[in-house]
Amino acid sequence: MILNKLNRQNQFRCGWVAIMGPPNAGKSTLLNGCLGQKVAIVTPQAQTTRNQITGILSDAEAQVIFMDTPGIHQLRGKMNRLLLQSAWQAMDRADALILALDGDMYARKPEFLDHDIRPILPALQGEKRPVLIVVNKIDLLGDKSRLLPVLEVLHAAVPEAEIFPLSALTRDGLPELLAFLKKTLPEKAAQFPDDQLSTLPSRFMAAELVREKLFLSMRQELPYFTAVDIEHWEGDPEKNLTRIHAVIYVGKASHKGMVIGRGGKNLKRVGESARKEMEELLGTKVYLELWVKLKENWPDDLNFLHSLGLGRSE
Ligand SMILES: Nc1nc2c(ncn2[C@@H]2O[C@H](COP(=O)(O)OP(=O)(O)OP(=O)(O)O)[C@@H](O)[C@H]2O)c(=O)[nH]1
Ligand SMILES: [Mg+2]
Incomplete structure (x- = not known):
């Protein structure tokens, strides 16, 4: 009997966890x-x-x-529909759910909380699976007591949820979240080899790095209207080199020049910083070539969006 109990306690646990929430909450950072x-x-x-x-x-x-997911919002358009679709699909297959929220913002602007959680809340209320609410970015809060009204609203909205105020960036509070999460997962053997970090191919990650650098180099809305695809990928093991040709698609002719920048300056900056991270990711030298191409109104082109993997789930 005792032995049985001990064995059960040592059972390996494995499961899928969806990280959902409004845009910019810090889901990817988490x-x-x-x-x-x-x-x-x-x-x-x-x-x-x-x-x-x-x-x-x-x-x-x-x-x-x-499973990190696109932010849940109420915007329209074909691309936004696909973004929402992949967030909800992640929720469908998950064994446990994390709702991530920007705690710092709601401590300052409580009136936004209701609006931001409204599209997600009905899906969480009465949920049988474990629900964890991450109240993120607490490192930005000087006076942590300002969080209390936010925590009260969340507790009243989803009483069965476990709430974790933490900072995904500094990792303060993350060990507690992970310990709780692990305990709640089903008793099951591992589904992936223990050295596998993601199911995503390096090709996709490389394209994402270019997109990240575009977002970081252009502060306006423009990056929303860019997409990145890898056109050519060739490893050269003798030289420990990977040759990558990436295409940056813009939806309007006027955006092309903005991405390239005066004298090609912006594109060069994007290429240099993306290349450095690709080298870390791949463990080889990387030769990166970037092209900017016009694809009129690509955010409305479903075939193109599918070819980028949008709306697809694991
Ligand atoms: N200070 C602080 N900043 C954070 C924290 N978590 C995320 N951020 C910042 O918040 C911004 C958004 O973070 P992301 O992780 O991209 O947020 P997201 O929820 O994945 O956003 P979308 O993918 O656009 O929905 C970035 O500037 C992060 O550095 C945190 O714990 N503390
Ligand atoms: Mg994200």
């Missing part, structure tokens, strides 16, 4: 923080993530397969 490595791109602009991004955390006790 994924990277949990893994201790960068898998998802992060920028200060909302609506950075466009795909379901898996990140796998394995240790001796459990394997947690996180």
Whole structure:
């Protein structure tokens, strides 16, 4: 009997965890923080993530397969529909759910909280699976007591949820979240080898890095109207080199010059910083060529969006 109980306690646990929430809450930062490595791109602009991004955390006790998702919002258009679709698909297959929220913002502007959680709340209320609410960015809060009204509203809205105030960026509070999460996952054998960090191909990650650098180099709305695809990928093991040709698609002719920048300056900057991170990712030297191409109104072209993997889930 005692032995039986001990065995049960030592059972390996494995499951899928969807990280959902409004745009810019820090979902991708939370994924990277949990893994201790960068898998998802992060920028200060909302609506950075466009795909379901898996990140796998394995240790001796459990394997947690996180799914980072696009922010849930109420915007229209074909692309936004696909973004929402992949967020809801992640929720469907998850064993546990994380709702990530920007705690700092709601402490300052409580009136936004209701608006931002409204599209997600009905899906969480009465949920049988474990629900964890991450109240993120607490490192930005001087006076932590300002969070109390936010926590009260959240507790009243989803009483069965476990609430974790934390900072995904500094990782303060992450160990508690992970410990709780692991305990709640189903008893099951690992689904992936323990050294696998993601299910995403390097090709996709390389394209994402270019997109991240575009977001970071252009502060306006423009990056929303860019997409990146890898046209050519060739490894040269003898030279320990990877040759990558990436295409940056813009939806309007006027955007082309803005991406390229005066004298090609912006494109060069994007290329240099993306290349450096690709070298870290691949462990080889990278020769990166970037092209900017016009594809009129690509955010409304469903075939093109599908070819970028939008709306697809693991
Ligand atoms: N200070 C602080 N900033 C954070 C924290 N978490 C995320 N951020 C910042 O918030 C911004 C958005 O972070 P992301 O991780 O891209 O947010 P997201 O929810 O994935 O956003 P979308 O993919 O656009 O929906 C970035 O500038 C992050 O550096 C945190 O704990 N503390
Ligand atoms: Mg994101």
